[in-house]
Amino acid sequence: MDMDVIARNLHFMLGGLVLTFELAIITLAGGFLVGLILAMGRLSSRAWLYYPATCYVHFFRGLPLILVIFWLYFLSPVVTGRSLEAFYAAIIAFVVFEGAYFAEIIRAGIQSIPKGQAMAAYSTGLTPFQCTRDVILPQALRNMTPALVTQAVIIFQDTSLAYVIGLREFLRRVNLVDAREARSVELYLFAGLLYFTFCSAGSLLSQRLENRRQRNRV
Amino acid sequence: MGFLNYTFDWSVLWRHPYGNMFIKGVVTTIHLSLLAWMIAVIVGIAIGIFRVLPIRSFRFAGSFYVQIFRNTPFLVQLFFWYFAAPLLLPEPAQEWLYDNVPNYAYWAGVAALGTYTASRVAEHFRSGLLAIPHDQYRAAYSTGLTTMQTYRYVIAPYAFRIIIPPFTTEFLTCFKNSSLAMTIGVMEVTHTAYYVDSFTSHGLETTTAASLVYLCIALCVALFMSFVEKRIYIPGMIARGQ
Numbered sequence: 377m378d379m380d381v382i383a384r385n386l387h388f389m390l391g392g393l394v395l396t397f398e399l400a401i402i403t404l405a406g407g408f409l410v411g412l413i414l415a416m417g418r419l420s421s422r423a424w425l426y427y428p429a430t431c432y433v434h435f436f437r438g439l440p441l442i443l444v445i446f447w448l449y450f451l452s453p454v455v456t457g458r459s460l461e462a463f464y465a466a467i468i469a470f471v472v473f474e475g476a477y478f479a480e481i482i483r484a485g486i487q488s489i490p491k492g493q494a495m496a497a498y499s500t501g502l503t504p505f506q507c508t509r510d511v512i513l514p515q516a517l518r519n520m521t522p523a524l525v526t527q528a529v530i531i532f533q534d535t536s537l538a539y540v541i542g543l544r545e546f547l548r549r550v551n552l553v554d555a556r557e558a559r560s561v562e563l564y565l566f567a568g569l570l571y572f573t574f575c576s577a578g579s580l581l582s583q584r585l586e587n588r589r590q591r592n593r594v
Numbered sequence: 595m596g597f598l599n600y601t602f603d604w605s606v607l608w609r610h611p612y613g614n615m616f617i618k619g620v621v622t623t624i625h626l627s628l629l630a631w632m633i634a635v636i637v638g639i640a641i642g643i644f645r646v647l648p649i650r651s652f653r654f655a656g657s658f659y660v661q662i663f664r665n666t667p668f669l670v671q672l673f674f675w676y677f678a679a680p681l682l683l684p685e686p687a688q689e690w691l692y693d694n695v696p697n698y699a700y701w702a703g704v705a706a707l708g709t710y711t712a713s714r715v716a717e718h719f720r721s722g723l724l725a726i727p728h729d730q731y732r733a734a735y736s737t738g739l740t741t742m743q744t745y746r747y748v749i750a751p752y753a754f755r756i757i758i759p760p761f762t763t764e765f766l767t768c769f770k771n772s773s774l775a776m777t778i779g780v781m782e783v784t785h786t787a788y789y790v791d792s793f794t795s796h797g798l799e800t801t802t803a804a805s806l807v808y809l810c811i812a813l814c815v816a817l818f819m820s821f822v823e824k825r826i827y828i829p830g831m832i833a834r835g836q
Contacts, residue, residue, distance in 0.1 A: 438770075439770070439805055446784070446797070450791065450798050454600045533666070539777065547670060560678040560681055561681050561682060564673050564674040568666045571667055571670060
């Protein structure tokens with residue numbers, strides 16, 4: 377074991393961690409937004425909203441993320457005439473892909489709210505939009521928080537896939553250091569440990585939120 | 595057929611030598627996932643049982659395994675198996691490995707995917723066991739069944755039906771995750787799509803083909819499993835989709 381190799385390259389590798397977080401946070405926000413729109417479509421009684429949203433969700437949940445990244449990589453030069461910067465390609469692929477997973481979480485959250493809530497809201501004269509925004513969503517969001525935190529952990533792990541299009545996030549940098557120093561055991565253990573620290577913190581948070589939710593359930 | 599500045603040429607999917615590459619890629623994806631799935635089910639069920647045993651050290655070991663594998667990205671695990679694991683072996687074993695296992699990447703992929711999926715299978719198996727109401731055990735014992743018989747005739751048939759839907763999802767996830775083996779050079783279908791593009795510059799066609807492979811297999815497995823679920827359904831046991 378030669379821990380020196382980690383100390384020597386720590387600065388370079390942690391620089392990649394910034395990009396990893398950037399990717400994760402943008403994906404989280406973008407994916408949630410796409411997921412919210414899709415979930416509304418999935419719950420809509422209008423066929424022209426329901427079927428496209430449902431197809432979208434099933435389509436992307438049936439594909440590996442790596443293929444979605446390649447789709448963008450091959451498609452963008454054809455559509456825009458020039459190749460997309462790796463960072464934007466990764467972001468778009470992640471948002472498009474994770475949106476499908478968010479949609480299912482949000483849909484489940486909304487469906488967990490008893491029908492009586494919507495009926496009560498309508499009977500006080502709220503419009504469907506107001507009912508969704510002011511009555512259903514605030515409660516649904518509270519119910520789905522643990523699932524959203526778990527999904528955030530998954531996204532944080534999934535950002536490592538930006539590796540395939542050469543984006544220099546954390547794992548790519550560890551890989552580059554390994555290519556130069558040939559210290560695979562130490563470097564990948566270090567990478568694993570670092571991801572583990574952040575992800576288990578997220579997992580614990582999700583668990584505690586879930587326990588609290590179960591306790592406070594009416 | 596023109597699409598902006600792109601001319602589709604679907605013949606790259608069957609033209610020699612690319613047609614054979616695709617067939618090989620699909621076959622590799624399938625047996626890689628199936629082998630990994632077998633490891634995942636065996637290891638996963640063992641870990642799942644560990645996690646509910648009344649022995650503390652076993653429960654700890656089980657939860658340690660699950661935490662480690664669930665909280666690190668699969669790609670890191672894959673790289674560890676491929677780049678680092680051989681270095682942990684003693685010198686002669688390393689040499690033997692490099693001399694006699696030409697497709698080490700494939701086996702690293704199987705090991706990584708199998709052990710990773712096992713951690714997820716373990717969680718589903720555990721929650722399946724915990725989902726069985728305790729009255730079932732009491733009722734079985736009160737009719738005079740032994741512990742072994744209780745598990746064999748009452749709990750196992752019950753648990754088996756509970757875990758089928760999550761296991762189906764997990765199998766499909768395992769199948770999709772096999773695509774990551776391309777990062778260590780395994781020629782499965784995603785890698786083939788990328789590889790054929792590097793010769794032909796027809797990446798859109800090859801990616802479409804690879805996507806269809808994944809979607810078709812997912813659809814077939816889902817349809818087959820819902821047929822199985824209906825066949826073995828016990829009236830009044832679980833109301834699905836509620």
